[in-house]
Amino acid sequence: GWTKEAILYVNGLRKVLPDGLAHLTLLEYLRDIGLTGTKLGCGEGGCGACTVMVSRYDKKSKKCVHCAVNACLAPLYSLEGMHVITVEGVGNRKHGLHPIQESLVRSHGSQCGFCTPGFIMSMYSLLRSSQTPPTEEQIEESLAGNLCRCTGYRPIVDAFRVFAKTNDALYTNMSSMSLKEGEFVCPSTGKPCSCGMKNVSNADTCEKSVACGKTYEPVSYSEIDGSTYTEKELIFPPELLLR
Template sequence: MSPSKESDELIFFVNGKKVTERNADPEVNLLFYLRKVIRLTGTKYGCGGGDCGACTVMISRYDPISKRISHFSATACLVPICSLHGAAVTTVEGIGSTKTRIHPVQERIAKGHGTQCGFCTPGMVMSIYTLLRNHPEPSTEQIMETLGGNLCRCTGYRPIVESAKSFCPSSTCCQMNGEGKCCLDEEKNEPERKNSVCTKLYEKKEFQPLDPTQELIFPPELMVCSGLFGFMMLAREGTHPPACPQLCLCFYLLLWVTLYYVALQSIHSF
């Protein structure tokens, strides 16, 4: 694959498979493309405005300057496919399935009763998965921040958070009153202690361990062809993508297209 400045080919990867589109429509978002074009329906359509997190996927890019691969979660409903030139997209189907082997994140969410209707679950899984790709041993604070963009109307969040906390090097059972402590750590006599024991749904030893070496690798083809990088690489190292003005404008425009059915041609002067 030899990149050309005048090429009309949009090239990116989805779950390790190369995708090539000619004359891609700039109004098509990643969520529509995943569900309707390549038929990966694990990524759910919820609000369509980037609020619920049901369509969360992981986007990975290689920075030829720092020679590092960065992973970040994104709501697919607000990502134009034209912004994915040279990127690798990972969906919930790409991290594991019952046909192959479910991923530790999927296993712990399921066994920890972190799903009921299941509609938000793929987004929850991908948010946690992206965090683990960046921080294999996350802190409780990182987990809470990561799940801040995902909504759930069934579980009350507790079992989801507890399932995610099983990846923490040291997690407590209840973090009573938000103090980060455990009720079982308090000095009490044994009879009183037994009455206050918080029963667990699972033990960590029941789960398969997280092995970062078994994750999907970043496509070597995208690392060799550094000319494939689009404007999303304007978010330099240390800058979260939403902090980049060009990205914010891109998402803002797509939000108008998605929610208000405004054609890009009518706002070209914006």
């Protein structure tokens, strides 16, 4: 008979799903294949430590839909034909932190760090699914399922507020500003800055602008992906558009 390979993509890489894994959650699968950035906290949907972003192509609207998902609750096979992005696919020290990560670090929004990947993924999912910058309320709402035992939340909310609509300067700058060699748009102030996050030892010289950090390339809007941040982000795997 006719069989179609069961596949999913994880951080841009194609994975064939073998038979016999029906007992696995997405979280167990991810950790089994070495992606341990996604954490097991409660295991029952209450803490958000296991949050990942799931993208699927919606044939009706011809758009990719991005959602934050609790990987501890999602049966692995329910992800067939979808793209899963974990914190490893967002950014890291070696290849550069994502502005969301950078901002969280600068605001001291990570202490023990156990909740951090989940917060990053909730925020990342919100930004990727937003056609326009979210409001501060939308940001807070999107974090409602993430618990943190350490920070008291204020530093986390402060870190992410810089991506809100009210921070107009950031968005105007992101799309229209031309930066000089070596300059970056500071997510905190929305102004060009040359604090040189390329060189981490310089980081402290920019203390005043709390979330000062890595560059945004001017946003290039992609029709299919439809997200605010497409430059340097993992794209939706073309293979999955055809299924």
